Amino acid sequence: SYIDMRGAVGLTHLFLRERVALGDRVVDATCGNGQDTLFLARLVGPLGMVWAFDVQEEALAKARTHLSEAGCLSRVKLLQAGHEQLAAHVEGPVQAVVFNLGYLPGSDKACITLPETTLAALKQSETVLFPGGIIVIAVYTGHPGGREEGAAVEQWVASLPYQSYSVWCSRQINRPSTVPYVIVVEKLVPGEQCGQP
Ligand code: SAM
DSSP states (O other), X not given: OOOOOSXXXXXXXXXXXXXXXXXXXXXXXXXXXXXXXXXXXHHHOTTOEEEEEESOHHHHHHHHHHHHHTTOGGGEEEEESOGGGHHHHOOSOEEEEEEEOSOOTTSOTTOOOXXXXXXXXXXXXXHHEXXXXXXXXXXXXXXXXXXXXXXXXXXXXXXXXXXXXXXXEEOOXXXXXXXXXXXXXXXXXTTOOOOOO
């Protein structure tokens, strides 16, 4: 089936569907109501594992309900913890880590992801990532602080050596500059050559 690519979340799902397989271990660093968590849980199947972090109890409760109704709860570890504690909880290596930054629509708009903790989580994600694995980040700049967070994320990903990481930034250039955009970091498999046509 087609993935709806009208927004950043759809595009992140496209990358995840390409790279995550049955039995894989993955992380949702910003679980919220569990939209991405459920997508990941379906990709990894019953033998896979998803670690899902959020600081909001209410959001995690909603995610639990959605996952349970979909029959996927047993393959998900829902953690009420900041993603800056990722490495303490996740048994790596993992195939993918997902970040959906900003605030959760319909909940406390003051509860936003922040540059310092987001960067801490990104750095830890990189250490638990399998070669060939990806970090996908949906970046929101429309709320106060969002632009600064996006800049901090871009600065960090831009510093990753190209010999070891492939880093992409994808924007919808026919929409206002405030719409969310996607950053993808692929950890390259050592020794693998870039295929030339
Ligand atoms: N992917 C989610 C979904 O499908 O509903 C939406 C994520 S929402 C844009 C961002 C989430 O990040 C919010 O639910 C917020 O509570 C969470 N958050 C904020 N700071 C966090 C932190 N330090 N660690 C983990 N999650 C955090």
